[in-house]
Amino acid sequence: MFKAIHSRSEAEVVILSPEWAGRAGELREMGRDDVLICPGCRQPVRVRAGAIVRRHFAHKHLNNCPYGQDSAELLGARALLYERLARQFGEQATLEERLEGAGFPRAVDCWVARAAGPFGYWILDRAVRPPARDALKEAAERAGASIHWVFTAGMLRFPEEPGRLICLTTTERDLQAETYFDTVLRRSPNGAPLLEKEGASLHYLNPADGTLTTFRSLRQVHEPQVFGGRSYAHPLSEALVAPKTGEFAHPGERERMAALRRQHRRLEAAYRERRRREEERRRQEQERREQARRERQRQEERTRLLAAREREIREREERERELRACEDEERQMRLAEEHRAARRRGPGAQPGTPGAEPPEPRRRAPDLLTGLGPSITTREGTCVFCGHKTTDWWTYDAATGECKCHACLRAGRH
Numbered sequence: 001m002f003k004a005i006h007s008r009s010e011a012e013v014v015i016l017s018p019e020w021a022g023r024a025g026e027l028r029e030m031g032r033d034d035v036l037i038c039p040g041c042r043q044p045v046r047v048r049a050g051a052i053v054r055r056h057f058a059h060k061h062l063n064n065c066p067y068g069q070d071s072a073e074l075l076g077a078r079a080l081l082y083e084r085l086a087r088q089f090g091e092q093a094t095l096e097e098r099l100e101g102a103g104f105p106r107a108v109d110c111w112v113a114r115a116a117g118p119f120g121y122w123i124l125d126r127a128v129r130p131p132a133r134d135a136l137k138e139a140a141e142r143a144g145a146s147i148h149w150v151f152t153a154g155m156l157r158f159p160e161e162p163g164r165l166i167c168l169t170t171t172e173r174d175l176q177a178e179t180y181f182d183t184v185l186r187r188s189p190n191g192a193p194l195l196e197k198e199g200a201s202l203h204y205l206n207p208a209d210g211t212l213t214t215f216r217s218l219r220q221v222h223e224p225q226v227f228g229g230r231s232y233a234h235p236l237s238e239a240l241v242a243p244k245t246g247e248f249a250h251p252g253e254r255e256r257m258a259a260l261r262r263q264h265r266r267l268e269a270a271y272r273e274r275r276r277r278e279e280e281r282r283r284q285e286q287e288r289r290e291q292a293r294r295e296r297q298r299q300e301e302r303t304r305l306l307a308a309r310e311r312e313i314r315e316r317e318e319r320e321r322e323l324r325a326c327e328d329e330e331r332q333m334r335l336a337e338e339h340r341a342a343r344r345r346g347p348g349a350q351p352g353t354p355g356a357e358p359p360e361p362r363r364r365a366p367d368l369l370t371g372l373g374p375s376i377t378t379r380e381g382t383c384v385f386c387g388h389k390t391t392d393w394w395t396y397d398a399a400t401g402e403c404k405c406h407a408c409l410r411a412g413r414h
Contacts, residue, residue: 002056004038006030054075080236097111102140119246120147146245155169178201181247182217191274193268193271212233232252234250
């Protein structure tokens, strides 16, 4: 373990803290006096340090304490991660933090207590059974902080040579976490560019060489355990730690996201311009169709009005022809009547020109009068329009006794 309790002051003593750098002798003296005790079992601990072994605390007596059951790989990863966090966050960073009431089976490996919100790191060096995984996730929710799952490099398994494909245990598959850096650029079915999260991330820490390996946008390639995605590997000292969330970021990842956002903005602008042009084309096409429809309506209306006008002209001309015919017939009948009257007065007499022969009657009136004798013009007929009996007619049917009177002719009925 790397943390002990000062039994007299109950103060925490983090042996890896810069505060105790170069003070190994002082810590050994406190260990010999049983001043330093284990945070878990409250038993005395001593300092272990050397040229090869990283300085740490060890129990003086073997007992069943959870602090004494961590593997060397897990302890190395914990120490490496703490040193990285301490350089960035100073006294806000600690390790082996016990969160009472959260339900973690042991202390949280690393913890950063920030006023904006704490976050922690839980290191796994082996697979965990499903009930234990569920308990871990529930404890992380109860802790009220962002808990990042970090696996040791010993859990890395590749189907072939190390690369973009990785074999994941059920523990790794269950503890994948979606992050901001899993964002990819794709297009929606309608062609709009979208920034969406694809897959999830996993972090692996190698305490031997200090390398942090991260897989982004992991997605299943072959069932059940072969996954593929983008991989990054850099020394932990070069990795960035988000000050608000504690998420790791490898060199170049922030630049990649910035370039992705710029590309998205360009594509979005091009998409909006393309949609605008398409809408403009549709609007213009709609206007053309509407204009053509209105033009067809106007043409149909003009055609209808022209046909109505032509029909009106034909009807007016027909009425005028009929009226002229009636007038001619009436004039011929009048002349015929005058001629008969002149004949009755004596030979060679006629209206206006005594002794001249009457002109040859035109149209139907003379035909109607031919052979009927002089008395036909005085016959009374029944008008087919007004029904009145009259001798003032302009045409008469001797067979039926029906006529058409001048009054109806003047009224336009003929």
